[in-house]
Amino acid sequence: MSFKKKILCIGAGYVGGPTMAVIAAQCPEYKVTVVDVNAERIQAWNGDHLPIFEAGLLEVVRQARGRNLFFSTDIPGGIREADIIFVSVNTPTKTFGHGAGMASDLQHWEKTAHQIVAHSDRAKIIVEKSTLPVRTAEAMERILQENKKGIRFDVVSNPEFLAEGTAIQDLLHPDRVLIGSRPGESGRRAAEEVAAIFAHWVPAGKIIATNLWSAELSKLVANAFLAQRVSSINSVSALCEKTGADVDEISFAVGSDHRIGPHFLKASVGFGGSCFKKDILNLVYIARSYGLEEVAGYWESVVRINEYQQERFVRTIIDEMFHTVVGKKIVLLGFAFKADTGDTRESPGIHVARKLLEERALLAVSDPQALGNARRDLAGFSGQVEFEPDPYRAAVEAQALAVITEWRAYCDLDFARMFASMRKPAFVFDGRNILDHHRLFEIGFNVFPLGKPAMTHFS
Numbered sequence: 001m002s003f004k005k006k007i008l009c010i011g012a013g014y015v016g017g018p019t020m021a022v023i024a025a026q027c028p029e030y031k032v033t034v035v036d037v038n039a040e041r042i043q044a045w046n047g048d049h050l051p052i053f054e055a056g057l058l059e060v061v062r063q064a065r066g067r068n069l070f071f072s073t074d075i076p077g078g079i080r081e082a083d084i085i086f087v088s089v090n091t092p093t094k095t096f097g098h099g100a101g102m103a104s105d106l107q108h109w110e111k112t113a114h115q116i117v118a119h120s121d122r123a124k125i126i127v128e129k130s131t132l133p134v135r136t137a138e139a140m141e142r143i144l145q146e147n148k149k150g151i152r153f154d155v156v157s158n159p160e161f162l163a164e165g166t167a168i169q170d171l172l173h174p175d176r177v178l179i180g181s182r183p184g185e186s187g188r189r190a191a192e193e194v195a196a197i198f199a200h201w202v203p204a205g206k207i208i209a210t211n212l213w214s215a216e217l218s219k220l221v222a223n224a225f226l227a228q229r230v231s232s233i234n235s236v237s238a239l240c241e242k243t244g245a246d247v248d249e250i251s252f253a254v255g256s257d258h259r260i261g262p263h264f265l266k267a268s269v270g271f272g273g274s275c276f277k278k279d280i281l282n283l284v285y286i287a288r289s290y291g292l293e294e295v296a297g298y299w300e301s302v303v304r305i306n307e308y309q310q311e312r313f314v315r316t317i318i319d320e321m322f323h324t325v326v327g328k329k330i331v332l333l334g335f336a337f338k339a340d341t342g343d344t345r346e347s348p349g350i351h352v353a354r355k356l357l358e359e360r361a362l363l364a365v366s367d368p369q370a371l372g373n374a375r376r377d378l379a380g381f382s383g384q385v386e387f388e389p390d391p392y393r394a395a396v397e398a399q400a401l402a403v404i405t406e407w408r409a410y411c412d413l414d415f416a417r418m419f420a421s422m423r424k425p426a427f428v429f430d431g432r433n434i435l436d437h438h439r440l441f442e443i444g445f446n447v448f449p450l451g452k453p454a455m456t457h458f459s
Contacts, residue, residue: 003031003068007197008082010112012036012045012071014052014167014274014343015129015160016088021060022171024069026201033070035078045071053342053369056168079119084193086158087112087140088129113143120151125190128157128216138212154190156181157212159219164273165340177207180215220286223279224299229264230271231305237267237451238312247451248433267451269404269431270310272337272347277303310348313402313450314355317429320448321400325361329398329423333391334405334432335367335374342369348431349404350377357381364394368407392418400427401445406434419443425457 007023009016012034024032036042044051046065050058061069072078079085089112116126126144144153157180162170177198181191195207210218237247247267255262271277280299287296318325337347344350347370353363357378363385365374371387378385388394391410395401395418403410411434419426428435428445437447441455448454 004029005083006031006081007033007084007086008078009034009086009088009129010036010075010078010115011086011088011090011129012038012041012051013088013090014054014164015162016086017045017050017052018054018057018060018162018167019088019129019160019171020086021057021064021069022168023197024064024067025060027197028064028068030197031068031070032064033072033078033082035072035075037073037075039073042071042073053340054167055165055340060168075115076119079116080121082124084125084127084197085116086127086129109140110143113140116153117144117147117149117151120147120149120153123152123154125193126153126155127194128155129160152186154182154186155212156187156190156194157215158194159215161219161222164343165338172201174202174206177202178210178215178218179207180210180212182212220279220283223275224283224302226264227271227276227280227306228299228302230268230276231302231309233265233267234270234309234450235305238309240451241453244453245451246453250451267433268309268348268406269313269352269450270306270348272345272349273343274345277306277346307351310351311355313348313429313431314352316448317356317400317402317427318359320429320446320454321427325356325359327360327362328400329362329364330356330400330402331364331366331391331394331398333366333401333403333410334370334407335365335377336370336405339406339408342367342373344370344373344377347377347404349374352402352404352431353378353385354381357384360384364388364398366391366394367405368409370405392421396421397423399423399425400429402429403431403434406432411435415440415445416443419445 007030009020016034020032020034023030034045041051048058050061087109089109126140141155144155159178161175179191179194181187191209198207233247233251236250240247240250251265251267254260255265280303284296284300287299317330321328332349332353335347335349336342336344353365356363365371365385365387366389367374368389371389375387391413399422426445428440428447430437430447430449433449437449437455440447446456
């Protein structure tokens with residue numbers, strides 16, 4: 001079959017896989033290939049048990065796979081064939097050397113740039129899809145343009161704004177598609193080529209052209225703003241518990257102001273995921289590298305509040321269970337960092353579980369999608385933790401339930417049945433404020449929501 005353009009994505013993770021699947025489904029005249037060094041991951045993409053859980057993803061993959069969507073480990077071949085290359089490799093936070101704990105680790109990204117040079121035989125458009133520090137495109141341009149082959153590469157920034165759990169809908173109905181390019185005719189043409197892909201299904205008014213640096217920084221700032229709102233309402237939840245106010249009532253009142261809006265104003269045990277903390281710390285590192293200490297400190301406080309909220313949740317569990325959890329079985333309802341995903345990266349569940357295990361509690365972890373990742377995250381605690389997909393079995397002989405993830409199914413659980421199988425006194429610590437607290441209290445639980453008055457049977 002003859003294709004109008006050939007698109008390659010290097011990196012078959014949470015961004016590359018779903019993004020390319022949607023592009024292939026919407027653009028049947030383009031050949032879309034996704035490559036990755038991880039052969040097991042590629043094999044999963046070629047089967048029916050995809051390496052990531054995302055609502056609607058399997059249907060989209062099946063629609064295009066084998067027609068114009070292909071998954072492969074042949075990175076050199078993919079580079080040679082491609083007209084447009086999306087770079088969607090992992091850029092985790094550095095764990096070593098200068099900038100450790102804040103700066104992005106760009107070793108995979110740089111290796112990819114050198115691979116593109118080594119295996120290219122003609123001009124190509126390179127699209128930054130990985131979340132990168134501002135002005136990283138400049139470094140990629142240097143690597144690409146210093147090739148000895150005389151090949152021209154145009155670098156375009158197209159940051160992703162996907163939320164796990166709704167990634168397919170976010171791709172099909174985006175708030176905006178950001179395309180940043182260099183000034184000049186060549187940069188403009190490259191941006192237009194990339195824009196033409198998304199124009200197959202995205203309205204023209206939502207495709208926004210910027211310069212390269214604005215596009216790169218916009219991604220970090222968007223996640224920082226969202227995380228800031230979460231930390232803001234979580235800081236208020238602590239104040240509510242001291243004053244008797246109700247954080248949900250405050251969220252509703254504040255969110256009713258059209259200048260503020262209701263989104264990301266739900267008190268919780270804290271934010272997680274692969275982006276928020278990483279992107280904020282990246283922003284902190286960039287600000288500090290330019291001598292903007294006050295700016296760095298402002299954004300760093302967002303992460304500190306998030307860590308404080310998780311620690312506060314653990315402290316409440318310990319304090320309310322008579323200041324010790326030694327030998328007590330506690331059920332964690334949920335372990336994924338949010339509902340509708342199996343992703344546990346930076347999940348509050350990891351911090352809560354480890355702290356409780358350090359206090360010698362016995363844990364039962366229950367989650368409909370994340371138990372495989374939970375086992376890896378809690379490796380080394382054998383004998384203290386069990387992994388049970390059935391929340392009713394997990395609750396047997398437990399003394400407390402702690403809600404970590406806002407899975408809708410948890411609202412429909414038969415808590416009277418769970419209470420009957422648990423040791424007494426029985427506790428519920430609702431880290432997402434999704435349960436009917438009055439009903440739980442009537443059943444006999446001692447209930448501890450976030451940012452609301454506790455409901456106990458103790459005099």
